[in-house]
Amino acid sequence: xxxxxxxKDLVIIGGxxxxxxxAVAAYDAGVRDLLILERDSSLGGxxxxxxxxxxxxxxxxxxxxxxxxxxxxEVMVHERNIDYKLNTMVMDVSPDKVITATNSxxxxxxxxxxxxxxxxxxxxxxxxxxxxxGTRPAGIFxxxxxxxxxxxxxxxxxxxxxxxxSGDIGLIMARRMTLEGAKVHAVCxxxxxxxxxxxxxxxxxxxxxxPLYLSTTVVGIKGRDRLESVTIASVDEKRKxxxxxxxxxxxxxxxxxxxxxxxxxxxxxxxxxxxxxxxGAVVDQDRMTxxxxxxACGNVLHVHDLVDFxxxxxxxxxxxxxxxxxxxxxxSEAITFVPDGKVRYTVPQxxxxxxxxxVFFRVANIYRNVRIFxxxxxxxxxxxxxxxxxxxxxxxIKLKKEVVESLSGQPLSIGLEVSE
Amino acid sequence: MSxxxxxxxLTCIICPRGCQLHVTVADDGEITVTGxxxxxxxxxxETELTHPTRTLTSxxxxxxxxxxxxxxxxxxxKEMLFACMDRLNLxxxxxxVDFGDVIIPxxxxxxxxxxxxxxxxxx
Numbered sequence: 001x002x003x004x005x006x007x008k009d010l011v012i013i014g015g016x017x018x019x020x021x022x023a024v025a026a027y028d029a030g031v032r033d034l035l036i037l038e039r040d041s042s043l044g045g046x047x048x049x050x051x052x053x054x055x056x057x058x059x060x061x062x063x064x065x066x067x068x069x070x071x072x073x074e075v076m077v078h079e080r081n082i083d084y085k086l087n088t089m090v091m092d093v094s095p096d097k098v099i100t101a102t103n104s105x106x107x108x109x110x111x112x113x114x115x116x117x118x119x120x121x122x123x124x125x126x127x128x129x130x131x132x133x134g135t136r137p138a139g140i141f142x143x144x145x146x147x148x149x150x151x152x153x154x155x156x157x158x159x160x161x162x163x164x165x166s167g168d169i170g171l172i173m174a175r176r177m178t179l180e181g182a183k184v185h186a187v188c189x190x191x192x193x194x195x196x197x198x199x200x201x202x203x204x205x206x207x208x209x210x211p212l213y214l215s216t217t218v219v220g221i222k223g224r225d226r227l228e229s230v231t232i233a234s235v236d237e238k239r240k241x242x243x244x245x246x247x248x249x250x251x252x253x254x255x256x257x258x259x260x261x262x263x264x265x266x267x268x269x270x271x272x273x274x275x276x277x278x279x280g281a282v283v284d285q286d287r288m289t290x291x292x293x294x295x296a297c298g299n300v301l302h303v304h305d306l307v308d309f310x311x312x313x314x315x316x317x318x319x320x321x322x323x324x325x326x327x328x329x330x331x332s333e334a335i336t337f338v339p340d341g342k343v344r345y346t347v348p349q350x351x352x353x354x355x356x357x358x359v360f361f362r363v364a365n366i367y368r369n370v371r372i373f374x375x376x377x378x379x380x381x382x383x384x385x386x387x388x389x390x391x392x393x394x395x396x397i398k399l400k401k402e403v404v405e406s407l408s409g410q411p412l413s414i415g416l417e418v419s420e
Numbered sequence: 421m422s423x424x425x426x427x428x429x430l431t432c433i434i435c436p437r438g439c440q441l442h443v444t445v446a447d448d449g450e451i452t453v454t455g456x457x458x459x460x461x462x463x464x465x466e467t468e469l470t471h472p473t474r475t476l477t478s479x480x481x482x483x484x485x486x487x488x489x490x491x492x493x494x495x496x497x498k499e500m501l502f503a504c505m506d507r508l509n510l511x512x513x514x515x516x517v518d519f520g521d522v523i524i525p526x527x528x529x530x531x532x533x534x535x536x537x538x539x540x541x542x543x
Contacts, residue, residue, distance in 0.1 A: 051489035051537065052477045057435050065477055065537040067489050071519055151479055154487045179478060179505050198438030202431040203474065207498065306436055 005110040009033040009325050011099055013090050013266060014119035016045020018298020020073040021311040022117045025318030027080045031325060035111070036077070036084035037101055043077065043084065044070035045121055047307065049148045052172050054199075058308035069307060093118075093270040095291055115293045115321040118267055118281070119314065122299040124169075125259040134221025137228070143169040143257040150176055158253025162230050163187045164218045166194040166201075168305070170257025175204035177255075184208070185249050188216040188232050190239060193366050195259075195392045197305065217241060218254065227252050260303045270294055277345040278302040284334065284352045286320030287313065292330060295321050302347050302360075305394050309360075335407055340415025342367065344391075356401045363389045363416065371417040372397060376408050389416070422446035430468055432461045441465045472498040478505060480523060482540045483514040489537045490523055496530040503528055516541050 010031050012019045015038030023036050042048065047055070050066030057063055060072065077084065085103065092100040099111040124142040141149070141157050147169065149155045159182050163170045166189040174184045187205060192215050194201055205212050213232065219241045220231035234245040262280040272281045272289040280301040281289040287297045297317035298310045331352040337359065339345055346361045359374075367389050374382035374397070381403050389395055426445040431438050441455045443465040453465035467473055473495035479487040496504060504527055511523060517540045524534040 051479060051491075053475050053491055054436070063475070065489060065491055067538045068519060071538075151489065152487055154479065154481060154485070179476075179501065197436050198431045198440075199433040199436060202438075203433045207474065 003108055003110055004106070005112060007112045008035050009114045010035070010117065010321055011111055011113040011115075012036045012117045012119055013093070013099070014038065014045065014121060014298075014300070015040070015043040015084055015086070016119065016121050016298065017047055017070065017073060017307050017310050018121065018300070018314040019045070019117070019119035020070075020077055021314035022119055022295075022297055022318035022321070023082050023084075024073065024076045024080065025315035026117075026322045027082055027318075029319045029322030031322045034082060036082065037088045037090050037099070038084060038086050039089045041086055043074050043086070046144070049144070049151045050172075051151045052176070055307050058306065059311050066307075073311070090266060093266045093294070095271045095294075097270075097293055113293075114325050115295065116270075117314075117317050117321055118264075118270075118272075118289075118294065118296040118300050119298050119317075120263045120266060120300045122260040122262045122303055124256070125261055127256060130164075130256070130258060132218055132221060134230075135223055137221070137223030137226050139223065139227030139252050140221070140254045140256070143167070143173045143255045146173055146253075146255050147176070150180060156180055156182065157255075158182065158227075158251075160185060160251040161253045161255060162218070162232070162249055162251045163255045163257060165189065165257035165259070166196050166212060167257040167259065168196040168200050170255060171196045171200040171204040173255055173257070174210050175208060178208045178210065182253075184210045185251060186210075186232065187212045188218060189214050190217045190235060191215070193390065193392075197392065219246065220248075221254065222248075227254060230254055260299065262300045262303065264300060267296065267300070272296070275302075275345060275349055277339075278347065280347075282349045283347065284330065284350045285316075285348045285355075285357045286323075286330075286353075287317035287348070288320060288324070288330065293321075293324055295324075302345070302362075305392070309394065313360075333409055335409060336411045338411045338413045340413060342416040342418070343372075343414050346414060351404065354401075354405050357399045357404055358396055359399060359414070360394055360396045361414065362394055363391055366390045367416055367418045369419050371419070373415060373417060374399070375413045376406075377410055379408075381407070381412070422448045422450060426469065428469060430465060432456060432464050434458075434460045434464050443469050445469055474498050474501060476501055476504050477537070478508055480508050480511040480513055480534075483512060484543060486540070488513055488517060488523075488540045490534050491537050492527065492530070492532040493522075493535050494532040496527070496532050500528060500530055504530070504534075508534055513540055514542070 047066035047070040055069040088103040097113045102108040233241040281296040295317040297314040334350040337346040430441040453462045477491040522533045527534045
């Protein structure tokens, strides 16, 4: 049997905040033959279960909940009559931009695209990735799964909760479970600092007197059918648990908020090179990957702190995809950023333009009184001071047009000077 | 000269920047906020030391058993959070609701409405 093949100028994989923003921007830049593919039964992605507020302050100047933020973009998609298919799973993307997808109405089909935007988002690091010793009882959930159960299904995963990891989702769930009547006994963080936003420590933990234990991890899990207790312990500088600090906490639920991983199976199938630090594609300033015509944006590219920045980045990809479809080719000469280690990565990793560029980056540790520098060989082309930088908060710098125009073409080193 | 009777270090929760605020209250009642980078931070510092408020977000049940997300239209007194949770947990939505529709007007006399942050339609 020959499968149906359709052609599209632009296909966007993922109908979450990244995919919707990219689609809207591409449409506004002139693309009319475009299609969003979404595997869930509605647009909106993870925002649908993020019922807390705090979204949209940058993008809309208002404090919105996740579903409200998603709804704003859904309205924009509908106003433009942008086509989308729900309940549709993409199984493969080839380097020459043929997409294999399937849904229960059309079966399996191919889409031949001039350009593809990858906007699949990220998934949570599961228990299996942690190697925590112990039994395998019910009651251990990722924070995002618990969030879906509580906010969308109306089910409480448990009553006595310990949370491992202090990422934002874990902090948000500490508050959510407390409001719904559960007791959160502890939030444990392996690192000496929290990976979450300072405002979330304040309003999700301090407000409810939930203790946050830094440099602490879960070293044991007990329970036959249901979780009965976890054992926590402090860790030394090498993150090794200290036996004398072990303490057992009776609980029926353990939530894991231990990191997010960009979901790049399709990116790999398209032979797109990945960055080992971000686990996302290597891209240029247009968010075009190293495969011409394939773009990536949002959490599939690198994990963002705020959806507002996802929307902004995705609009860059959408506009650039429109220009690519219109015939623009990539500037041949690519200049690569080389992070010094204190700066862990940059996005974009490469620049192929001679225009102004915003560079986003994350740092490896909490540093105070830093100077951010960018050097082209021996010549310093950027310098800025900052009181504090932290791994949980993405930083950005702007390289001006005249600076980018003056670059020699050799790799740019980007780093931090710490004076303490 | 006025004397400082209370002081507190706070993390502003108004935006993701999370400014570190230092707030002092003088014996004449004057409140001084430092460390903020915008006017909203100053207001947060003042309210936090006089009468802290929070926006409540949660869900209410609908007639088909699905959940509808809701929030208060304005921040409510912090000590009212759990009472408002108890109140909104009594709700079963049985009529069509759109984004922004009022579910409970002036919830527990806080002056804020409980509004829908999603849509629900009767089957």
